[in-house]
Amino acid sequence: MSPSLPSGLLGTLDPTSDRAVFRQIADQLREAIDRGRFREGEKLPSEAELVDHFGVSRMTVRNSFSILQGEGLVHAEHGKGVFVRPRPPVRRLASDRFTRRHREQGKSAFIVEADTVGGHPQVDSLEVKEIKASPDISARLGSVRRVLSRYRRYLLDGRPVEFATSYLPLDIARGTQIAEPNPGPGGIYARLEDLGHRLDHFDEEIRSRMPSPAEVKTLNLAAGVPVFHLIRTAYDTEGRAVEVCDTVMASDAYVLSYRLPAT
Amino acid sequence: MSPSLPSGLLGTLDPTSDRAVFRQIADQLREAIDRGRFREGEKLPSEAELVDHFGVSRMTVRNSFSILQGEGLVHAEHGKGVFVRPRPPVRRLASDRFTRRHREQGKSAFIVEADTVGGHPQVDSLEVKEIKASPDISARLGSVRRVLSRYRRYLLDGRPVEFATSYLPLDIARGTQIAEPNPGPGGIYARLEDLGHRLDHFDEEIRSRMPSPAEVKTLNLAAGVPVFHLIRTAYDTEGRAVEVCDTVMASDAYVLSYRLPAT
DNA sequence: CAGTGGTCTAGACCACAAT
DNA sequence: TTGTGGTCTAGACCACTGA
Numbered sequence: 001m002s003p004s005l006p007s008g009l010l011g012t013l014d015p016t017s018d019r020a021v022f023r024q025i026a027d028q029l030r031e032a033i034d035r036g037r038f039r040e041g042e043k044l045p046s047e048a049e050l051v052d053h054f055g056v057s058r059m060t061v062r063n064s065f066s067i068l069q070g071e072g073l074v075h076a077e078h079g080k081g082v083f084v085r086p087r088p089p090v091r092r093l094a095s096d097r098f099t100r101r102h103r104e105q106g107k108s109a110f111i112v113e114a115d116t117v118g119g120h121p122q123v124d125s126l127e128v129k130e131i132k133a134s135p136d137i138s139a140r141l142g143s144v145r146r147v148l149s150r151y152r153r154y155l156l157d158g159r160p161v162e163f164a165t166s167y168l169p170l171d172i173a174r175g176t177q178i179a180e181p182n183p184g185p186g187g188i189y190a191r192l193e194d195l196g197h198r199l200d201h202f203d204e205e206i207r208s209r210m211p212s213p214a215e216v217k218t219l220n221l222a223a224g225v226p227v228f229h230l231i232r233t234a235y236d237t238e239g240r241a242v243e244v245c246d247t248v249m250a251s252d253a254y255v256l257s258y259r260l261p262a263t
Numbered sequence: 264m265s266p267s268l269p270s271g272l273l274g275t276l277d278p279t280s281d282r283a284v285f286r287q288i289a290d291q292l293r294e295a296i297d298r299g300r301f302r303e304g305e306k307l308p309s310e311a312e313l314v315d316h317f318g319v320s321r322m323t324v325r326n327s328f329s330i331l332q333g334e335g336l337v338h339a340e341h342g343k344g345v346f347v348r349p350r351p352p353v354r355r356l357a358s359d360r361f362t363r364r365h366r367e368q369g370k371s372a373f374i375v376e377a378d379t380v381g382g383h384p385q386v387d388s389l390e391v392k393e394i395k396a397s398p399d400i401s402a403r404l405g406s407v408r409r410v411l412s413r414y415r416r417y418l419l420d421g422r423p424v425e426f427a428t429s430y431l432p433l434d435i436a437r438g439t440q441i442a443e444p445n446p447g448p449g450g451i452y453a454r455l456e457d458l459g460h461r462l463d464h465f466d467e468e469i470r471s472r473m474p475s476p477a478e479v480k481t482l483n484l485a486a487g488v489p490v491f492h493l494i495r496t497a498y499d500t501e502g503r504a505v506e507v508c509d510t511v512m513a514s515d516a517y518v519l520s521y522r523l524p525a526t
Numbered sequence: 527c528a529g530t531g532g533t534c535t536a537g538a539c540c541a542c543a544a545t
Numbered sequence: 546t547t548g549t550g551g552t553c554t555a556g557a558c559c560a561c562t563g564a
Contacts, residue, residue: 020533030476046549057535059322062550070333070486072473079542079549095523189525199525206521208471208489208514210335213293223333226471226489226514234525251471251489258469258521260358262452262462262497283552309530320554325531342530342561 009037010045013054021056022063029064033073033084040086044074047082072224072252085222088252091119091156095258098202103186103193110154122155125163126181130170137167140233140244148173150188153218160219162249172197172242188243189234197236205231208251219250226251272300273308276317284319285326292327296336296347303349307337310345335487335515348485351515354382354419358521361465366449366456373417385418388426389444393433400430403496403507411436413451416481423482425512435460435505452497455506460499468494471514482513489514 010028013021032038045053050061065082068074076082096102111121133147141147148170153163166188168178177183178191193199207229211221219227228251234243273291276284295301308316313324328345331337339345359365374384396410404410411433416426429451431441440447441454456462470492474484482490491514497506 022533027476048548057537059536060534063533065550066329070473071475076550077543078551079544081549095521098523098525100526201525202523204521204523206469206519207517208491210333210487210489212334213290224473226473228471232523254470256469258358258467258523260361260465260467260495260521262361262464263363285552311529320556322555323553326552328531339531340562341532342563344530 010050010053013056021054022060023067025050025054025056025061025064026067029068030071030073033068038084040084042084043081044083069223072222075222075224085224088159089119090253090255091161092255092257098189098199100193100199103190105186119156120158122158123152124155125151125153127151128179128181130174133167137244137246140231141167141169141241144169146170148179150178156253159253160250161253162247163218164245164247166243166245168243192234192236192242197240197242199242200235200237200239202235203233206256211248215248219248221250222252228254228256230256273313273316276319284317285323286330288313288317288319288324288327289330292331293334293336296331301347303347305347306344307346332486335485338485338487348487351422352382353516353518354424355518355520361452361462363456363462366453368449382419383421385421386415387418388414388416390414391442391444393437396430400507400509403494404430404432404504407432409433411442413441419516422516423513424516425510426481427508427510429506429508431506451506455497455499460503460505462505463498463500463502465498466496469519474511478511482511484513485515491517491519493519 010032013024017024019027029038029044038044044065047058047061047065050056050064051058054061065074065076069076073085074082075085110123128148128150130146131149133141133144137147138144147167150166150168151163154161168188172192172195173179176191176195178188183191189199208226209229211219211225211227215221215227221227228247228249230245230247230249232245232247233241234245236242273295276287280287282290292301292307301307307328310321310324310328313319313327314321317324328337328339332339336348337345338348373386391411391413393409394412396404396407400410401407410430413429413431414426417424431451435455435458436442439454439458441451446454452462471489472492474482474488474490478484478490484490491510491512493508493510493512495508495510496504497508499505
């Protein structure tokens with residue numbers, strides 16, 4: 001069987017060009033995707049078809065695909081083909097998501113956010129324990145030795161989108177409902193306020209990087225999808241850091257949104 | 264010449280494992296890097312050495328390297344070797360960087376930020392022109408047809424770290440100093456206030472994704488480095504959107520920092 | 527010059543998906 | 546069973562780096 005491509009879908013190579021053949025092929029595919037000749041979720045020509053069309057070896061074609069995968073443009077499915085990666089719906093995180101108004105409605109931040117996009121939120125892998133604080137966490141919490149850690153993973157419509165670990169000083173959290181798997185309505189921030197730690201503000205640090213293999217697994221990430229790494233510190237009105245939350249998020253599932261003062 | 268590896272630096276393969284050989288090699292190198300057996304900037308064993316050590320073909324070794332490149336852990340230099348990618352110093356962008364206090368000191372935001380890390384800031388590729396607004400920009404600015412666009416690229420200590428395009432409604436910016444390449448002390452935000460548009464707040468949207476080939480070129484990005492894509496809208500005290508700034512930043516050069524209200 | 531990574535070929539066998 | 550991508554080999558020639 002000799003596969004063949006609809007003529008005109010893709011062009012030809014320029015043998016006089018300095019640009020490597022596999023880059024030229026990647027360029028053509030990228031441009032075709034950008035121009036909408038291949039739509040989201042649509043299958044690209046198979047490796048065999050491209051080998052025939054361009055008259056190159058299979059490894060050369062695979063090299064082209066690997067470029068596009070690295071750019072997050074396509075993803076391969078074993079036995080099926082290579083497809084234009086669909087852009088999943090994004091969740092918009094607004095900077096008012098931790099306001100008291102929401103806590104008083106008994107909603108945790110993740111639920112508040114999920115409401116705004118109409119998805120089905122879910123939490124799994126909840127794990128609460130006491131551990132030794134890492135140097136970084138200790139510094140952020142003001143030199144504490146041991147902390148309560150709360151790990152959980154969040155899913156939206158069944159897809160894992162972020163996982164997070166909260167760290168709290170033992171003198172605040174031990175023996176309270178914060179140390180329970182289910183902290184109750186409004187989440188741990190509501191409980192902190194119940195305990196007399198009136199929250200003043202949060203500081204959030206945002207980084208972006210490629211995920212580790214473990215993160216790829218936990219978030220079921222496609223190739224070419226970076227993660228947001230977000231570290232939030234909660235301060236009470238006395239200026240004490242009462243919680244640090246370390247979150248890793250699938251970057252293709254989020255748009256972070258903040259309001260900055262001009263004055 | 265038969266290259267050989269210091270024994271004990273790397274282990275052996277597990278032929279019974281389901282894990283592909285090139286993944287096993289990548290795993291070993293990654294772990295060695297994580298454990299600090301190879302330090303930042305240090306050269307990894309050459310392809311030939313690994314071919315000898317593991318008894319595999321060269322393509323298999325190259326596949327391993329390509330995994331690590333995709334993770335942003337290493338970068339290859341033609342003719343020299345493969346090196347552990349150094350983490351460049353990051354610039355910390357605080358959420359008070361657009362406050363009037365800074366503008367009144369005659370400093371633009373980029374200069375303010377650069378001051379805080381002690382680097383040498385620089386701007387090039389300045390380009391100012393009038394263009395038709397894209398649908399997105401038009402929507403953000405409140406249905407304007409044409410806009411003034413200001414493009415510039417920022418460097419820190421000679422390294423390009425971000426490029427940005429600002430869009431302003433013509434009825435505000437045309438014929439003013441904002442339409443000049445050099446907008447004067449305090450930047451365009453100071454000029455907007457001079458023109459009577461007292462700034463109230465900014466909204467910032469943050470996305471993260473892999474860069475396009477053009478962005479790789481403009482920012483001189485290494486493989487496996489995502490970009491921040493930041494869209495900021497400036498509002499005056501009358502609630503009008505007076506500027507939209509579209510910025511693409513090398514994510515390994517930045518930590519974004521925001522303060523969120525708790526009330 | 528020798529050593530390095532960059533590109534490319536022409537095969538091979540395998541595992542997975544759909545029919 | 547056929548077509549798909551996943552892995553691997555054993556070469557080849559090239560371009561860049563540094564001594």
